[in-house]
Amino acid sequence: MxxxxxxxxxxxxxxxxxxxxxxxxxxxxxxxxxxxxxxxxxxxxxxxxxxxxxxxxxxxxxxxxxxxxPPPAALPLTLILAMPRPKMFRRVLQTCASLGVKDIWLINSYKVEKSFWQTPWLSDDNLRENLTLGLEQSKDTVMPQVHIRKLFKPFVEDELPALLEGKRALVAHPGMAAPCPTHLNESAALCIGPEGGFTDYEVGKLEEAGCQSVHLGPRILRVETAVPVLVSRLFDACL
Amino acid sequence: MxxxxxxxxxxxxxxxxxxxxxxxxxxxxxxxxxxxxxxxxxxxxxxxxxxxxxxxxxxxxxxxxxxxxPPPAALPLTLILAMPRPKMFRRVLQTCASLGVKDIWLINSYKVEKSFWQTPWLSDDNLRENLTLGLEQSKDTVMPQVHIRKLFKPFVEDELPALLEGKRALVAHPGMAAPCPTHLNESAALCIGPEGGFTDYEVGKLEEAGCQSVHLGPRILRVETAVPVLVSRLFDACL
CATH class of the missing domain: 2.40.240.20 (Hypothetical PUA domain-like; domain 1)
Structure with a gap:
């Protein structure tokens, strides 16, 4: 603290x-x-x-x-995360808050186990507590907003296109042709899949909604490592 | 895996x-x-x-x-870490291994609690096991080398100067004037302090040994977050 x-x-x-x-x-x-x-x-x-x-x-x-x-500048990032495994979720929340991510969407995906949505860490109080720990770590005051969407298709079809408007929209997925861009000067939206990745169907739906698929090199990183690596890569000037 | x-x-x-x-x-x-x-x-x-x-x-x-x-390219990085708190240490090891860090030096610092050095996670078997988990995560085979130095001054005075030769040497420390550089094309050595940071004396000794002090923006990050953020920032082309 x-x-x-x-x-x-x-x-x-x-x-x-x-x-x-x-x-x-x-x-x-x-x-x-x-x-x-x-x-x-x-x-x-x-x-x-x-x-x-x-x-x-x-x-x-x-x-x-x-x-x-005033608190440090927020990252101009909308982070769309497949719901992580509960034991990792708390740390991911704290990490996001400490990095200055203010807009977090937790979404479903084929490889998100149903039980992940039952975790007590998703309660309002627990979300707020873990985000607070991240803010207190990095000396920030602006509480991130967390949005929970337990159905993939309605989110991607009905909400995501509007959410991506005016933003550089990316989905990080191993094996894609394009490398993840660096030092953006614009607002971005970034989708990160679950352990095991999004399915091809899901990547296709995210692309339809306006996301570009990008890879992060030959290494497959845990979500808790991929978040700081990607944020640092996209916004090195903001950190 | x-x-x-x-x-x-x-x-x-x-x-x-x-x-x-x-x-x-x-x-x-x-x-x-x-x-x-x-x-x-x-x-x-x-x-x-x-x-x-x-x-x-x-x-x-x-x-x-x-x-x-062949396995993915190693990062051209010597990472010099103040010994982290044991509950964080395992994850830091796994993260380093998954990112392709191959040369890890664990050093003492004023704010490293003596008890940290007692952790069973420092045994050869446990080091190897956690590094293996990181390699298996990211699909790599090259086992990192871990060096343990429980005395700060002899390490910094007698070993560090030779270790830094031919490398861009940095110490990440909040409040320094220079920002951490991005996308290096050279070998680097990076020192990261404990929770609470290196002391001024320690930063001075690291500078004497050849390190440049750099900051990472206004946010104070946990070691487990700072490692991927810094690695990504320094070597975005290698990841």
Whole structure:
């Protein structure tokens, strides 16, 4: 936690907040903060700065806030991910948030196991918690939006074309002829398949919707590795 | 496992191998292979190809091998990592192996907790197992070399200068003036600090040894995210 993200409900006045739970524990055990210390904070979807510790006890910490710095620029990326395996999903969410991805669509695919959609990590609270961890890691305040689409075909046929308008649209898929482009200067949409990849039918449907198929070299990467590799490749100037 | 990595001891003749344990289980339960099927294999530090299943039972699988394809190109990178927290270390190893990093130096740093060096994941067998998982993910055969240096100063003063010779040498550190370069056409050495970063003293010593300090933008990334982001940024043409 390189920044404590303050939620609206943490504010007791416009420049004062109280922390409990995980963030309080972090202040006490990792930062070993005490009254008078300044710790880096940010208001969710707002400015960043520091909070001076006014008091800190076993139940809460109270901070006097000075918030003047805008968060780092968001990546101009719509990330469309086949729903990952649950044990990987949390890390993928945190990674996306830490990289500045703000628009995440979780979609179905033939090789997404039905059980993946049952994971408790998809609850609103758990999504928010893991995205918060990513923002706190990278010192950002802007909460990513996560959209869940459990049916592939209606999403790709009815929603995706509008979503891709005005964007460079790509689907990363091993074995395609074109290499993934580098350092884009435009908004992009990027589709990444599940373990085992999209099926040929699915790649065809994504192409019909406007995506270009690109490869990422001879190596087959895990989703959790492919996301930072692709984001870095597409937007090296933005990171 | 997109490829079964065959060790020397798996070979019963130059073109025949027997698999047991984890790889046998994968053949049976994930690939659901049976006699006559061809599965992708590679010989450690050698060629890749396929193995035709001759027989498969509860104790072993026997494969007739056709190995004709060279593994993908290695990254021309020496990666010097402050020893990561054990729960992250396994994934970092797998990620490095899957990205084609072949030369990994694990070093001490002020913010590396002493307990990190006690992890069983540093045993030869466990290092090899996790590197194997990364190679099998990305379809590569060339086992990375891991060097362990538990003392920072002797490593940086006595070994590092020679290690950096002829290479573009970088230390990634938040807040430095120069941005990390992109698409290098030369060999590189890259130092990445622990959670919380190298100390100023350590950055100074790395600079004395020949490293240039570079930043990676305003975001502070976890080591497991920084590795693929930096590798992708430095070597986008090699991935």
């Amino acid at each position: 390189n920044l404590a993200l303050l939620l609206d409900e943490d504010f007791v006045s416009p420049d004062r907040a109280r922390l409990q739970g995980r963030r309080l524990q972090h202040l006490k055990t990792v930062l070993k903060a005490s009254a008078g210390d300044r710790i880096p904070v940010g208001r969710v979807n707002g400015l960043m700065g520091y909070g001076e510790v006014l008091k800190l006890n076993d139940s809460e910490a109270e901070l006097q806030l000075t918030l003047e710095t | 997109n490829l079964a990595l065959l060790l020397d001891e798996d070979f019963v003749s130059p073109d025949r191998a027997r698999l047991q344990g984890r790889r046998l289980q994968h053949l049976k339960t994930v690939l659901k292979a049976s006699a006559g099927d061809r599965i992708p294999v590679g010989r450690v530090n050698g060629l890749m190809g396929y193995g035709e299943v001759l027989k498969l039972n509860d104790s072993e699988a026997e494969l007739q091998l056709t190995l004709e394809t």
